Amino acid sequence: MSDLLKRALAEPGALVAPGIFDLISLRIAARSGFKALYMTGYGTVASHLGLPDAGLASFRDMVTRVATMADAAAEYGLPLIADGDTGYGGLLNVAHTIKGYEAAGAAAIQLEDQNFPKKCGHTPGRTVIPAEEMVDKIKVAVDTRRDGNFLIIARTDARTIHGLDEAIRRMALYSEAGADILFVESPESRDELVRIGRSFDKPLVANMVEGGRTPVLNAAELGDLGFKIALYPATGFLAVGAALTAAYSEMARRQGSAVDVPLHSFEDFNELMGFKDVWEFERRHARG
Template sequence: MLYATSTPEAKRARFREALAGPRLLRVPGAFNPLSARLIERKGFDGVYISGAVLSADLGLPDIGLTTLSEVAARGAQIARVTELPALIDADTGFGEPMNAARTVQELENAGISGLHIEDQVNPKRCGHLDGKEVVGLDIAVRRIRAAVAGRRDPNFLIMARTDVRAVEGLDAARDRAKALVDAGADAIFPEAMRTLDEFAAIRDAVDVPILANMTEFGKSELFTVSQLESVGIDLVIWPVSLLRLAMGAAERGLDALTAEGSLAGQLDRMQHRADLYELLDYEGYSGFYADVFNFTVER
């Protein structure tokens, strides 16, 4: 009822422990708090909060238009309703290295379990679009060092994302991944890998957890969990998938309403009211109300 019973610190500790284990962690992207609760109920290992989804939720393209305060507020709303750890997209750290340090602290305050900061030029663009630009290694390293310096909870995960593969090639991505780990990154997110062999090359280059981004319609083939496990990947995200599924269903529903004048034919495609109420824990709220307000006022 209300929010998660676990503290942010406890969720971070469990996240670190799970990342250190032998099993690949499956982390779908939530597009709102309710979808985060559904991800938990379906037995996944964590919740991802995508910058692209946050931008789309505001009706904006994913080109660095969102602010730290917007991201932290939405991240807090999602993280606090689930017992799962939440990993969030912090773009380029929202400014200079000092901003990256503040970003870490604001997201710690929001109850997030970890973030990733990327090495694109600010403002960034979607990692699977052409024409990206990356900053020099010195700036990329300073961002990560600043983020690490700003951290207060040692279990808060600081992941470095690198977009170098699409700009300078795989060898450059390997070299940058190594440098980012040396700068203090707890994990590496190599964006827009094209093959399993490329993931394996990053895996061989560093000894920290590696994330695979399985976003649809992008540069990477949509590998299965077992395929990614076979090359040593530790964590996989599906960042925008639930939003795409939901928007596709919404569009089909609106088309049916236009064509038929009713949604009677769409009922079997909808979440039933009973299932929604169960997910929202209406019963728990009713019990709480009855337990707390169990007195009468004598007149």
């Protein structure tokens, strides 16, 4: 297992990890200068299955996407942080999930303390399991991984239902259980972010969802508050949704090409997807 993510986290400031949800978004993000990528569960379930992020995707659905995305990210020398939901069941399932995600090439897995079926962290109706059950999940995850460079991210969704005190209490327990990175989901003010940043000496995740419950700050601000990873999971698929809505609406209106909508250059898109390598291969192996 590569130590790329560990090395990136050792650098000053907060590491920005954009949400990627398919191989097109991955390739575009990888060429944009980031040092890590985040496989968003919401976006991946939506793009792969056309379903809401509500516990409907299985371990098999997700681990196959992890493998494909981690392999593509490795082409660019980038680590992939992957959403592992609740571990897809009990302790035995968590162990199976850890083995699968690590073998698939993820640099880190995010596990959360929601009840199954889980829901997206910035949507209503979430409930959490007892903290002691999540402690056991973290211990199993740490014991199961084969390489210490495969990092365990412990996330709590307790803030929305039980308040920040309970979320911080849980984070302390998950940290003691061996989690490498701590993640309090959906704090609701800058003051809450400040308090979280002051409460722990392990790397902290801030989840920046446009339109979500948490104030959206930039990486410099988050780094100053004590956070080490700034996730922007929804930016990509929200941008794609807006762009496709504009393009397809214009196409339907005109009953033809959406000529007045910004489009990616076809030539550049061919290059992005690797057609130059195909053409070079064919040139080298052409007969005659």
